[in-house]
Amino acid sequence: MQPISSPAELAELRSGIIAARDPNHIWVQLCAGTGCLACGCEPVAAAFRQHIHDQGLEGVVHLKLTGCHGFCERGPLVVIQPQGVFYQRITPEDVGAIVEQTVKHGRVVTKLLYRDPASKTRVEKAEEIPFYKKQVRLVLRSNGLLDPTSLDDYIALGGYAALAKALTMTPEGIVDEVKRSKLRGRGGGGFPTGLKWETCRRAKGEPKYVICNADEGDPGAFMDRSVLEGNPHSVIEGMIIGAYAIGSHEGYVYVRHEYPLAVKHLSIALGQAREAGLLGSDILGSGFGFDIGVSRGGGAFVCGESTALMASLEGKVGEPRAKYVHTVEHGLWDKPSNLNNVETWANIPLIVEHGADWFASIGTEGSKGTKVFALTGKISNTGLVEVPMGITLREILHDIGGGVPGRKKFKAVQTGGPSGGTLIVETRDARIVHSLEEAGEIAPGETVTSLLDLPVDFDELTKAGSMMGSGGMIVMDQDSCMVDVARYFIHFLIEESCGKCLPCREGLRKLHEILERITKGQGEPEDIATLQEIADTLIDTSLCQLGGSAPNPVLSTLRYFRDEYDAHIREKRCPAGVCKDLVGYAVTEACVGDAKCAKVCPTGAISGGPRSLQVIDQAKCIQCDACYQVCTFDAIARVKRDRAEEVQAAAKAAWRPVKERGRAEARA
Amino acid sequence: MIEPTSSLPARVDQIVASYQARPTALIMVLQEIQQEYSYLPREAIERVGERMDLALSQIYGVATFYKAFSLEPRGRHLVSVCTGTACHVRNSKSILERLERDLQVERGHTSADREVTLETVNCVGACALGPVVLIDGKHYGHLTVGEVEKLIAVIRPCACGKQN
Numbered sequence: 001m002q003p004i005s006s007p008a009e010l011a012e013l014r015s016g017i018i019a020a021r022d023p024n025h026i027w028v029q030l031c032a033g034t035g036c037l038a039c040g041c042e043p044v045a046a047a048f049r050q051h052i053h054d055q056g057l058e059g060v061v062h063l064k065l066t067g068c069h070g071f072c073e074r075g076p077l078v079v080i081q082p083q084g085v086f087y088q089r090i091t092p093e094d095v096g097a098i099v100e101q102t103v104k105h106g107r108v109v110t111k112l113l114y115r116d117p118a119s120k121t122r123v124e125k126a127e128e129i130p131f132y133k134k135q136v137r138l139v140l141r142s143n144g145l146l147d148p149t150s151l152d153d154y155i156a157l158g159g160y161a162a163l164a165k166a167l168t169m170t171p172e173g174i175v176d177e178v179k180r181s182k183l184r185g186r187g188g189g190g191f192p193t194g195l196k197w198e199t200c201r202r203a204k205g206e207p208k209y210v211i212c213n214a215d216e217g218d219p220g221a222f223m224d225r226s227v228l229e230g231n232p233h234s235v236i237e238g239m240i241i242g243a244y245a246i247g248s249h250e251g252y253v254y255v256r257h258e259y260p261l262a263v264k265h266l267s268i269a270l271g272q273a274r275e276a277g278l279l280g281s282d283i284l285g286s287g288f289g290f291d292i293g294v295s296r297g298g299g300a301f302v303c304g305e306s307t308a309l310m311a312s313l314e315g316k317v318g319e320p321r322a323k324y325v326h327t328v329e330h331g332l333w334d335k336p337s338n339l340n341n342v343e344t345w346a347n348i349p350l351i352v353e354h355g356a357d358w359f360a361s362i363g364t365e366g367s368k369g370t371k372v373f374a375l376t377g378k379i380s381n382t383g384l385v386e387v388p389m390g391i392t393l394r395e396i397l398h399d400i401g402g403g404v405p406g407r408k409k410f411k412a413v414q415t416g417g418p419s420g421g422t423l424i425v426e427t428r429d430a431r432i433v434h435s436l437e438e439a440g441e442i443a444p445g446e447t448v449t450s451l452l453d454l455p456v457d458f459d460e461l462t463k464a465g466s467m468m469g470s471g472g473m474i475v476m477d478q479d480s481c482m483v484d485v486a487r488y489f490i491h492f493l494i495e496e497s498c499g500k501c502l503p504c505r506e507g508l509r510k511l512h513e514i515l516e517r518i519t520k521g522q523g524e525p526e527d528i529a530t531l532q533e534i535a536d537t538l539i540d541t542s543l544c545q546l547g548g549s550a551p552n553p554v555l556s557t558l559r560y561f562r563d564e565y566d567a568h569i570r571e572k573r574c575p576a577g578v579c580k581d582l583v584g585y586a587v588t589e590a591c592v593g594d595a596k597c598a599k600v601c602p603t604g605a606i607s608g609g610p611r612s613l614q615v616i617d618q619a620k621c622i623q624c625d626a627c628y629q630v631c632t633f634d635a636i637a638r639v640k641r642d643r644a645e646e647v648q649a650a651a652k653a654a655w656r657p658v659k660e661r662g663r664a665e666a667r668a
Numbered sequence: 669m670i671e672p673t674s675s676l677p678a679r680v681d682q683i684v685a686s687y688q689a690r691p692t693a694l695i696m697v698l699q700e701i702q703q704e705y706s707y708l709p710r711e712a713i714e715r716v717g718e719r720m721d722l723a724l725s726q727i728y729g730v731a732t733f734y735k736a737f738s739l740e741p742r743g744r745h746l747v748s749v750c751t752g753t754a755c756h757v758r759n760s761k762s763i764l765e766r767l768e769r770d771l772q773v774e775r776g777h778t779s780a781d782r783e784v785t786l787e788t789v790n791c792v793g794a795c796a797l798g799p800v801v802l803i804d805g806k807h808y809g810h811l812t813v814g815e816v817e818k819l820i821a822v823i824r825p826c827a828c829g830k831q832n
Contacts, residue, residue: 038809
């Protein structure tokens with residue numbers, strides 16, 4: 001294509017693209033984000049192509065593979081436009097009916113619609129689904145609408161209009177606009193973006209660099225990936241505007257190597273932008289020049305830290321350095337460098353296009369706009385959600401997330417990733433209240449506000465001892481052992497610690513050693529104090545944030561779940577039944593005798609025969625958990641190891657065949 | 669997977685040249701070599717050192733720091749067990765332990781016959797499917813320990829994994 005040489009040409013191109021699109025055509029928007037790809041959207045896409053071809057609908061019906069729609073739990077997802085019918089959990093077998101009924105005749109295939117568990121009714125449109133209802137999708141606005149490999153799609157939806165507008169403004173004017181919008185860094189730190197830009201702009205030294213941090217290393221977090229995969233041009237546009245405002249001509253995107261699709265879509269988009277004159281020496285004929293390079297990370301968690309990331313960009317080992325030298329002044333190759341994360345960059349075109357006042361009208365006093373969260377773990381609606389700042393965690397977890405599945409009890413939600421991650425719990429829960437009273441944090445009988453009722457707001461969450469984090473939200477229920485969770489995070493961080501400074505390198509090992517002992521039933525009462533002491537030392541003396549916030553999971557589990565630590569240490573018992581060395585498996589009287597457990601047992605430890613009570617031979621059991629996972633009647637209990645025999649003996653005394661149980665219940 | 673051949677030095681030279689032997693491109697150079705040979709052969713590392721004028725210790729430092737690199741040859745099949753937090757709370761550990769037991773390979777290692785490499789990954793971002801295992805890039809989700817046998821059948825169709 002010919003480079004677009006002025007804003008007017010861009011507007012002309014946009015009207016041309018829109019005019020060429022027949023409003024009567026039907027668009028099949030199939031989610032092809034990593035989540036839906038993993039659950040099989042490709043065969044669904046193939047089926048659509050086949051049916052569209054077989055029915056001679058080519059040219060009238062278009063299949064569009066879009067970015068992530070967010071509702072991963074119900075994937076593969078498809079939306080039929082213009083009606084906007086939302087189908088979920090589509091299989092290739094369903095495609096025939098969709099094409100025949102909806103595409104050809106505009107009728108809805110009811111059985112493929114989402115069923116609202118509360119009202120038990122089928123819902124036709126995405127916006128009527130509780131998962132989407134409370135969301136405000138700005139950054140993710142176009143994710144489900146556009147083909148991420150199509151520049152035309154992005155331009156048709158108003159793409160690069162913000163850039164065109166920005167180029168008519170002064171760089172100072174843009175910095176001022178971003179400052180007034182009160183946008184804060186979405187990577188977790190929450191530093192005011194406009195202020196960072198201003199400092200970098202004023203910093204001495206040339207050239208200046210703008211960098212996009214897409215090294216999303218927190219497990220269970222995939223916000224940035226989805227934006228890069230689903231709408232790469234929005235990030236590129238944000239970076240060009242930022243570069244113009246700061247006075248930079250060279251930018252980098254540092255993206256996790258585990259995100260091949262994001263790298264692919266970003267690279268395609270960069271190529272398109274260059275060809276269209278949106279990147280290069282004379283952007284939109286303004287005379288301003290800027291280009292972006294892609295750097296794939298090497299798979300090191302610590303590279304999400306800004307100074308480590310810059311070292312990695314230079315081809316070195318990703319070791320962080322002390323923070324008193326600011327990267328906005330001495331960053332990449334010792335030059336002024338402005339680093340923002342993917343979500344922050346994607347907000348920039350919105351702010352420039354709609355103005356700072358519009359942006360600042362969303363959210364709370366101190367936190368403006370929206371935040372994207374990845375809701376995962378023990379939650380009914382796993383997925384990507386974008387909510388306005390100020391919404392409560394309870395609304396996110398219950399109204400949007402649908403709460404904890406099954407009859408299990410909510411225990412905690414972890415935010416902020418392994419480093420810095422804290423637990424947010426229901427502080428009104430009697431058990432937690434007791435724990436806080438014991439620790440002297442609250443007076444007996446004092447009423448506490450629930451942490452779950454806290455608004456999502458940088459300052460409010462910090463004040464309450466929690467944090468916003470980058471957006472990963474992992475929900476845990478009664479089946480998670482909090483000592484094991486702390487051990488898990490510390491283990492993760494040992495592997496990811498760069499090893500440069502001693503407190504982090506050695507302190508984490510020591511913490512892990514103690515936690516490992518506790519989970520094995522070899523803990524000592526004085527371990528708690530030692531954990532506390534090491535944690536404090538790490539916080540005070542680590543070089544970077546990875547080490548400085550590494551003890552958070554230990555501290556917050558100790559704070560709220562001291563009773564679980566005590567159970568492990570004093571009673572050699574794991575209340576959640578997770579710690580293998582302490583747990584025994586026992587069949588209870590709920591057993592119906594389907595013997596599914598016996599079939600999956602790898603050591604042949606389960607016997608009893610069909611329609612009889614099953615029994616686990618404790619000598620053969622290796623605590624692999626297979627029986628527990630396969631039993632649909634909750635008839636396998638995870639109990640304290642030395643009680644397993646006892647529980648099974650009691651089950652033997654009380655057990656009745658299912659047939660008799662039926663009669664007994666009928667009589668009652 | 670391409671077995672290292674006599675053309676390895678030539679291929680390394682090509683890769684290095686495509687980055688104009690810039691020392692800052694070291695990670696990307698190693699990534700390309702890793703992609704082609706599925707690990708970093710010693711010979712290749714030495715060649716990179718010569719061509720980019722970098723000390724072996726420096727390259728070794730980078731190659732061992734980043735998870736993306738392996739100094740050992742990989743197996744024909746790559747089994748990656750997601751051990752991200754979301755999968756962890758859905759008990760991915762039990763899946764991993766069962767795979768270790770049935771495949772007779774420890775995590776992070778390759779079987780003696782070079783058939784299987786078993787590794788853990790921090791998060792594959794398919795959290796709705798957790799616990800997830802990737803076999804040669806294909807996702808297997810919502811797994812229970814009892815279903816591991818089916819995974820083994822994918823990797824070792826004839827031996828079927830029931831070696832106990």
